[in-house]
Amino acid sequence: MRYALLMHYAEPAAGELDEAVIAEARQAFDVYAKALESAGVLLVADVLQPTAASTTVTRREGGLRVQDGPFAETREALAGVFLIDVPDLDAAIGWAEKCPGSQWGVIEIRPVATAFLDGRWSA
Template sequence: MRYTLLLQYPEMSAEDLGAEALAEGMRAFDAYAKALDDAGVLRSAEVLHPSSATTTVRLRDGRPVVQDGPFADTKEQLGGSFVIEVDDLDAAIAWAAQAPSATWGAVEVRPVATRFVDGAWHGAVPVQ
């Protein structure tokens, strides 16, 4: 079963973190991604730009309303995601607990319902 691990943590600039902490974080995430890949469970991994680079779009009265910045004004922001394919939720939780950011933020484990591959939707909730 596929799960998306959503990494949520307080945003800090490189200057706030400091060069040493930034380098250590990069090494930790590299090791984590390689461990997932070596185990054969990694399907994708993405690191996002800071929420300050976000553009939020909503439709109001049929017209797009564009807002600079994230929808939610919270202390924690979505920093990235890993999509993994494992046997069950327990395995997904075990991998989530190994994410470096689990020590300073949260890792949301969410099952994937459907996915679009090779021109069609596949999964537990197929799109007609």
């Protein structure tokens, strides 16, 4: 079953984190991604740019509305996604627990409902 591990945590301000801390986090994520890959469960991993780089699109009120930045102001933001394919929720929890982002944020585990793969939708 496919699960998205959604990393949520507070975005540090520019210059707030020491370069050594950033390098340590990058190394931890490199080790984590390689462990997922070695286990044969990693489908894709993306780390997102800060929310300031976001553009939000909606048609909720009938017409197109495009706005810079995130839709909602929150303390924590979606920072990245790991898409994994594991047998069950327990396995997904095991991988989420090992995610370096769980040390300073929250990892939301969400089952994938449908996926567009190889030119078609599948459940």
